[in-house]
Amino acid sequence: MSGTSEGPAPAKDLVDRAVTESHKGTASATPRPPSLPELPPIAPAAAPSPAMDRPPSLLGAAFTAAPLAMAVVGRDGLVLTANEALGTLLGTDAAGLAGRAAADLVGLSSEAPTRHAYLEVLGGHEDRLRCTRRLKHPDGRSLWIQVTVTALPEAAQAVLLSVCDISARRELQRRLRHLQMHDPVTRLPNRTLFFERLTAVLEAESCADGGTGRIGLCYLDLDGFKAVNDTLGHRVGDRLLAAVAERLTHCADEAGRARAAAPLVARLGGDEFAVLVEDSTGTDQLAELAESLLLALQTPFDLSGQRLSVSASIGVVERHAAGTTATGLMQAADTTLYWAKADGKSRWTLFDPERNAHRMTRQALSSGLRPAVERGEFALEYQPLVGMEDGRVHGVEALVRWHHPQFGRLTPNRFIGLAEEDGSIVQLGRWALRTACRQARRWQLERPAEPPLFVSVNVAVRQIWDSDLVADVAKVLAETGLAPHLLQLELTESAVMGSAGRPLQTLTALSDMGVRIAIDDFGTGYSNLAYLSRLPVSALKLDGSFVRGFQYEGSGTRPNPADEVIVEAMIQLAHRLGLTVTAECVETSAQASRLRRIGCDTGQGWLYSRPVPPDRIPALVEAEGCRRS
Structure with a gap:
């Protein structure tokens, strides 16, 4: 071998170097050896090492017989020599690969980034390239290969190409992914795959110029499925889920028959399913799909001798994909599904932004109730309770107001129900009781000569x-x-009627203490008059609907005598039981006159005053407007 040769080394020498290089590990792990002229063979020294005494023919034989498919490729990208394993892998004779472009053989030129990286290794600018390619074998099957291109010493003017068949591994990965992404009971895509697809669809729809740019979702939940599992067992429940999935898939296929793709049906968990519509055309399309889904489930299921009927509730969302996130879409669908359940089940409900805004407001109020008490955001206003006979203010009702930093001044109907649901009514009630009693005592001390207000x-x-x-x-x-x-x-009447145990004991103890007990909104709840005599009650407050039922004088409308008869009967009954009666929502002097005539004791309403801050009550007590009209 000449030490001054400038052309590529003979193929046999390149094979020797290639095999030697393949045993060194990756080129990036060790520095590239400097470019040196080839030296003549050195005479064996005494006691040479086995590694140094390795004849070139042995390395060439190892290259040829190696199970790993390999080829030595010149800097011009042409195969100099290839082993039999590569020829077998590519379905051709190894000798026939010489002189062919290696990039074309293993697909390195099909994509610009891969082609560029390959050229960098050929040009000596990079040491190594590793990538995965898909080839078409001459027998027609697809072949997945892992290609590694490793630079040889610069003097060799060549690179080593090695190819590994990873088709079996890819197929195993595909099967494992399918198992991971599909529900084992229904064979449908599971939650993970659904969200993966949903995210991809949203990104594609938001960026695409074609299509409708919209997306639709039917979020479905079976009504009463838990009862099937509890009574017939999970095996029957699983069969039912599989049968439901089959019908939903059929509906989706029918819906997609005239479109580019059918909607995606997925099982999200339990008895929850989702049907995703790409490029939806509007709410009409989603409504039609939801109707077909409900109709498909109406026919009873025959499961191994068990005949089962099942219905479903569906939340329907349809909107522009731009600006929509997967989380936001699912939250809207979940909310709408809840509405469908609350509205009576076995139906579909379309997402309503206004209804959702109300729900969000309700949630914001609920979460801020407890901190609001601590921050002092609540205040009490007072509405006079005026005697019908003398026109004087005998007492006041304390009404709580919430001065919310975001929503402004809120009346009790906006938050009391929420406070009762989450238990914060206990904390709020203690504050209202303490504040009202403190204020009543302050009025009493400020006006010692006047009858005190309750x-x-x-x-x-x-x-x-x-x-x-x-x-x-x-x-x-x-x-x-x-x-x-x-x-x-x-x-309230519904709270005390039928009370027993602790509630009745509490009311009795309070009455024994001397505290008055009044039933609010009387006449709209249970109206159990027989039980009324057993309660430690001292006053009834007639619901405002009875007073509003009185016809106004001069209205030109003939009054309904039944309204007055009912109210008069309740007042007489209360008086026979030793109770006083307060009429709510008194707004006109005509109403006040009629209530006075039939014996009502006290009135409350805008005729006398709206609820006012505590500092205005003394003036109302002394004003002529609060006296008998």
Whole structure:
């Protein structure tokens, strides 16, 4: 071998170097050897090492017989020599590969980034390239290969190409992914694959110029599926789920028959399914699909002798894909599904932004109730309770207001129900009781010569169950110095009628303490008149609907005598039981006159005053407007 040769080394020498290089590990792991001229063979020294005494023919034989498919490729990209394993892999004779472009043989030129990286290795700028390619074998089957191109010493003017068949590994990965991404019971895509597809669709729809740029989703939940599992077992439940999945898939296929692709049906878990519509054309399309899904489930299922009927509730969302996230879409669908359940089940409901905004507001209020009490965002206003005979203010009802930093001034109907649901009504009720009693005592001290005003405070039934209301009232009266008879607690009719056990014991203890008990909104709830005599109640407050039923004088409308007869009968009954009666929502002097005529004791309403801050009550007590009209 000449040490001054400038052309490529003979193929046999290149094979020797290639095989030697293949045993060194990756080129990037060790520095590239410097470019040196080839030297003549050195005479064997005494006691040579086995590694140095390796004849070139042995290395060539190893290259040829190696199970790993390999080829030596010149810097011009042409195969100099290839072993039999590569020829077998590519379905051709190894000798026939010489002189052919290696990039074409293993697909390195099909994509620009891969082709560029390959040329960098051929040009000596990079040491190694590894990539995965898909080839078409001459027998027609697809072949997945892993290609590695490793630079040889610069003097060799060549690179080593090695190819590994990874088709079996890819197929195993594909099967494992399919198992991972599909539900084993229904064979449908599972939650993971659904969200993967949904995210991809949203990204594609948001960026695509063609198509509708819209997306639709039917979120479905079976009604009463838990009862099937509980009564017939999970095996029957699984069969039912598989049968439902089959019908949903059929509906999706029918819906996609005239379109480019059928909607995607997935099982998200339990008895929840989703049907995703790409490039939806509007709410009409989604409504039609939802109707077909419900109709498909109406026919009973025959499962191994079991005949089962099942219905479903569906939340339907249809919107522009731009600006929509997978999380946002699913939240809207979940909310709408809840509406469908709440509206009676076995139906579909379309997402309503206004209804959702109300729900979001409700959630925001609910989460801020407890901190609001601590931050002092609540205040009490007071509405006079005026005697029908003398026109004087005998007491006031305390009404809570929430000065919300975001939503402004809120009346009780906006938040009391939420407070009862989450239990914060106990904390809020204690604050209202203490504040009202303190204010009533302050008025009493400011006007010692006048008859003291009693204060009426609303109490929720949950305050009786979740707190020691008797102890709370006793503590507040002791702290404020207010006499027990100057405190009236109002409970709704539905809360006290039929009460037994702890509620009745609580009311009895409060009455024994001297506190007044009033039933609010009387006449709209149970109206159990027989039970009324057994309750420690001192007053009834007629619901405003009875007073509003009185015809206004001079309206030109003939009054309905039944309204007055009913109210008069309730007042007489209350008086026979030793109770006083307050009429709510008194707005006109005509209403007040008729109520006075039939014996009503006290009136409350805008005729006398709207709810006002505490500093305005003394003026109302002295004003002529609060006296008999």
